[in-house]
Amino acid sequence: MDKKLGWKELPEGDILEAGTAKNFKTGDWRSSRPVYNPEKCIQCFICWINCPDSSIIVKDGKVVGIDYEHCKGCGICAKECPPKASAITMEAEKK
Amino acid sequence: MKTIKTGNEAMAEAMRQINPDVVAAYPITPATEIVMIFSQFVADGLVDTEYIAVESEHSAMSACIGASAAGARVMTSTSSQGLALMYEMLYIAAGLRLPIVIAEVNRALSSPINIHGDHSDTMGARDSGWIQLFSENSQEAYDNIIQAVKIAETAKLPVMVTTDGFIISHCTEVIEMVSDDEVKKFVGAYKPARFLLDIKNPYTLGAIDLQDYYFEHKRQEAEAMRNAGKIILDVAADFDKKFGRKYEFFEKYKLDDAEIAVVCMGSASGTTKVVVDELRSKGIKAGLLKLRVFRPFPYNEIIKELSSVNALAVLDRSDTFSAYSGPLFTEITSSLYTSLNSKLLTLNYIYGLGGRDISTEQIKSVFDDLAKISQTKKVENLINYIGVRE
Numbered sequence: 001m002d003k004k005l006g007w008k009e010l011p012e013g014d015i016l017e018a019g020t021a022k023n024f025k026t027g028d029w030r031s032s033r034p035v036y037n038p039e040k041c042i043q044c045f046i047c048w049i050n051c052p053d054s055s056i057i058v059k060d061g062k063v064v065g066i067d068y069e070h071c072k073g074c075g076i077c078a079k080e081c082p083p084k085a086s087a088i089t090m091e092a093e094k095k
Numbered sequence: 096m097k098t099i100k101t102g103n104e105a106m107a108e109a110m111r112q113i114n115p116d117v118v119a120a121y122p123i124t125p126a127t128e129i130v131m132i133f134s135q136f137v138a139d140g141l142v143d144t145e146y147i148a149v150e151s152e153h154s155a156m157s158a159c160i161g162a163s164a165a166g167a168r169v170m171t172s173t174s175s176q177g178l179a180l181m182y183e184m185l186y187i188a189a190g191l192r193l194p195i196v197i198a199e200v201n202r203a204l205s206s207p208i209n210i211h212g213d214h215s216d217t218m219g220a221r222d223s224g225w226i227q228l229f230s231e232n233s234q235e236a237y238d239n240i241i242q243a244v245k246i247a248e249t250a251k252l253p254v255m256v257t258t259d260g261f262i263i264s265h266c267t268e269v270i271e272m273v274s275d276d277e278v279k280k281f282v283g284a285y286k287p288a289r290f291l292l293d294i295k296n297p298y299t300l301g302a303i304d305l306q307d308y309y310f311e312h313k314r315q316e317a318e319a320m321r322n323a324g325k326i327i328l329d330v331a332a333d334f335d336k337k338f339g340r341k342y343e344f345f346e347k348y349k350l351d352d353a354e355i356a357v358v359c360m361g362s363a364s365g366t367t368k369v370v371v372d373e374l375r376s377k378g379i380k381a382g383l384l385k386l387r388v389f390r391p392f393p394y395n396e397i398i399k400e401l402s403s404v405n406a407l408a409v410l411d412r413s414d415t416f417s418a419y420s421g422p423l424f425t426e427i428t429s430s431l432y433t434s435l436n437s438k439l440l441t442l443n444y445i446y447g448l449g450g451r452d453i454s455t456e457q458i459k460s461v462f463d464d465l466a467k468i469s470q471t472k473k474v475e476n477l478i479n480y481i482g483v484r485e
Contacts, residue, residue, distance in 0.1 A: 004307060004308070005308075005311070006311060007310075007311035007312070007314040007315050007318070010308065010311050010312065010315065012192050012251060012315055012319075013190070013191045013192030013193070013251070013300070013312075014190065014191060014300065014301050014302060014304060014308075014312055015289065015298055015299070015300055016298060016299040016300075016302050017298055017299070018297035018298050018299055019297075020299060020302075
């Protein structure tokens with residue numbers, strides 16, 4: 001949705017279609033990024049449960065990476081990743 | 096059907112006949128009776144309303160907003176501090192364009208603590224985006240509530256219908272009630288275009304708007320209020336056609352050829368009518384403009400009606416503490432000024448705060464002042480307080 005709607009075309013009463021958060025990219029808020037190391041991952045899904053932005057990508061029942069378009073870099077995944085695995089580490093976001 | 100009802104009973108009966116889907120309320124004096132009577136209707140199975148007992152008025156309005164967004168026809172009732180506790184949610188109801196109806200009994204705001212009637216609570220909510228209808232007596236309160244449901248749902252704006260605390264809310268009057276069936280037919284079934292419980296068409300209501308869309312939504316709301324005027328008149332015309340009682344933005348009482356006139360709202364207009372009759376019998380051309388619709392404010396229509404008047408008194412049952420005037424006065428005078436009828440001599444009287452009575456003698460003294468001003472063409476005191484001890 002590139003063209004912003006004027007007041008005459010806008011749905012009344014602040015109404016949006018469902019599921020619009022998917023199209024609203026919030027990744028540019030990030031100052032540090034989680035880096036996923038698939039070799040260390042034990043597929044415990046603790047990061048997936050804890051991610052507040054649903055940014056852990058799961059494919060065919062396996063964690064495969066991070067959705068950087070929506071990840072805000074909160075670091076919860078890295079913090080919650082079991083210490084023995086340490087499959088996710090935080091790095092400073094490059095400008 | 097002619098029957099005897101207090102203002103509160105009249106509003107509760109109207110609510111019973113409308114049979115809303117949800118009523119969420121936290122009773123407060125002098126509006127307590129409305130939900131007390133209504134909850135008895137619920138208990139007796141006379142309505143199939145879901146009655147939600149909440150722990151504050153803030154929650155009452157929140158529950159109303161949730162229920163209304165979910166697709167229900169929703170009503171509540173409140174007064175004074177209760178309405179004040181709803182203020183935050185009033186803006187949300189209006190901003191989300193939810194057609195909620197409040198039976199609001201006017202009462203003073205603290206401090207000092209007072210439970211009696213004046214308009215300060217409703218006036219505090221005047222910029223919240225709610226349509227405001229004022230009632231002179233039980234009959235009008237009853238009729239306004241029935242019309243309010245249709246107005247709200249057509250305009251997609253919430254409506255509050257007011258009566259003066261105790262003066263109307265607790266005084267019995269003979270009123271003409273419409274049959275249950277006729278009310279049911281008049282308000283019809285509520286079919287919202289979109290509602291949250293419609294699981295086949297999921298949507299987001301009330302998302303964050305920020306700089307890029309908030310302004311456009313508020314512009315829509317302003318337009319909705321502008322359009323509400325015609326809707327109010329259409330519903331009133333329909334009401335008149337079906338039940339034979341005429342309503343407009345205001346009632347003109349012997350105003351057409353009046354040289355001196357009073358503008359006021361609520362129960363004081365009944366008292367003013369008595370004085371106008373008395374003055375007319377003496378050949379004095381006095382008149383009254385009783386305002387029914389305060390929001391949207393009928394600027395253009397009011398100006399037209401005042402074209403023959405030489406001197407005008409605006410009676411306010413609340414003060415703004417702006418170091419200037421009451422709220423009704425600023426609305427009236429700004430309409431006159433922008434219409435270039437700024438030559439009409441106008442002055443303000445603040446009266447009846449905290450439920451203090453206004454007598455026919457006091458209103459007569461207002462007309463005396465007007466007669467004098469009309470002759471001298473000079474307003475000495477712009478802002479006056481009647482009935483306050485010096």
